[in-house]
Amino acid sequence: MTTYDLIVVGGGPAGLAASATGVLGGLQVALVDAGSGLGGQFWRQPPPGSPVGRGEDLHHGLGTYDELLSVVAGGATIRSSCEVWTATRDAVSGDISLHLLDRTPGPGREASATITAPRVVLATGAYDLPLPFPGWDLPGVYTAGGLQALLKGSGVVAGRRVVVGGTGPFLLPVAAGLAARGAAVVLSEANDPRRWLPGAPAALGLPGKLLEGAGYAAALARHRVPVHLRTAVTAAHGTDRVEAVTLSVLDREGSVVPGRDRVIPADAVGVGWGFVPQLDLAVTLGAALSGPWDGNQVVQVDAWQRTSVGGVYAAGEVCGVGGSELALREGQVAAEGVLRDSGLGGVTDAAGLRRVRDLIKRHRRFAAAMAHAHPVPPRWQSWLTDATTVCRCEEIDAGQVRAAVAGGATGPRQVKQLTRAGMGWCQGRMCGPAVRRLCAERAATTLPEVEERLVATPLPLGALARAIDPIPGLDIPGPHALPDGTDPIPDRTE
DSSP, rough: OOOOOOEEOOSSSSHHHHHHHHHHTTTOOOEESSSSSSTTTTTOOOOTTSSSSOGGGGOOHHHHHHHHHHHHHHEEEEEEEEEEEEEETTEEETTTEEEEEEEEOOOOEEEEEEESSEEEEEEOOOOOOOOOOOOHHHHTTEHHHHHHHHHHHOOOOOOEEEEEEESTTTTHHHHHHHTTTTOOEEEEOOGGGGGGGGHHHHHOOOOOHHHHHHHHHHHHHHOOOEEETEEEEEEEESSSSEEEEEEEEBBBTTBBTTOEOOOOOOOOEEEEOOOOEEEEHHHTTTEEEEETTTOEEEEOOOOTOOOSSTEEEEEEEEGGGHHHHHHHHHHHHHHHHHHTTTTTTOOOOEEEEEEEEHHHHHHHHHHHHHHHOOOOTTTGGGGGTSSSSEEEETTHHHHHHHHHHHTTSSSHHHHHHHHHHHHHHTTTTTTTTHHHHTTTTTTSOOOOOOOOOOSOOOOOHHHHHHOOOTTTTTTOOOOOTTTSOOOOSSOOOO
């Protein structure tokens, strides 16, 4: 067990800002991230030694990333390729222990470790919000974030003819990046741009956002990307992989307008409906949640990003999805709070803190406007046939979920008990939003049920066994290979 002054979980913008601020304030900081390199999804970098370039056009603020990384690499302990599979808090000292799964030794050789600190910043980010449609389980169908991850991390263009659909500004950089690399892209936005009118003051308060949007619009025009408004990808077609998609025109409620479907060829599809905060560790540690502007539950924090649990802070998209600049500033404030609570002077002066808090306020206002302008269409469920797979892990279709709801299930938990939807490998991350919305007519709320998962990530049994204190007379082999290269411990079951 190794002890630090501060542990930051997550190496995206919020985590890097928190770590750098902590280092500059004199704290002994450990930064834990599941990726092979720091940057998170926003600043996703190719693996070390990769011939793929950084893709300057795919990133914003790389100068900020380089500055933060320089500070963190020079003063913090970085634990890359490590996932926190659970967290515990000492009832007496209040110290927080994070139990890590270290994947650096390779598949089948994962190791376990425990690190401890009196204070932790959770900057675990968010993941794509997927919604099923007929054919979404065909090879070649991705989330929009999946398409971008392939492009940023590996330089891979997923197809020659790509349809990007869903809702929200995130679709713009995905479509522009693919088009710039030769793909024939079609962009489908489910909502009406006029929904932005009430949020115009929030957008005008951040002129950088307007310039960014204008840049993407110019890129789409330059590459002649057709943009279909108030339309959605409602079906994917193909045998061994996706070959075409149906684009449907939607009414104000999100129902398909009859007779206006079009089928267009595609060998790759990316669909995104926003993001879901990654709350597993926050819930395990007992942090209070609240329901904000975007329909997700998020970690509830005070002015210094403190959660309801002593010693636990949160920053970035776990506090509400609002973009990289908001995450950066929240990470900075969280570490400033840690420094003050540790009895140390802050790094940022009073005037600087006022500017940072003003930025946070404006970005949160913009995020609220964005959520209003780009909701999931209320009648999204009408696109599904009863044969549409909802839970891919357990192969549960919409008809089974609907039957459970008709039989009296009032929420995702009861649907899970009756159908096994959500019991698979992803633990409901893929199917949970769909099940929740299919239950919405009977449920009192559409907010997700955030259940505690004491094991937050798939954990090889061998890695767990090697972490247990040895029992006298019981020899648990360490991670090594037989002469033929095979693993002597059958610990691949997870």
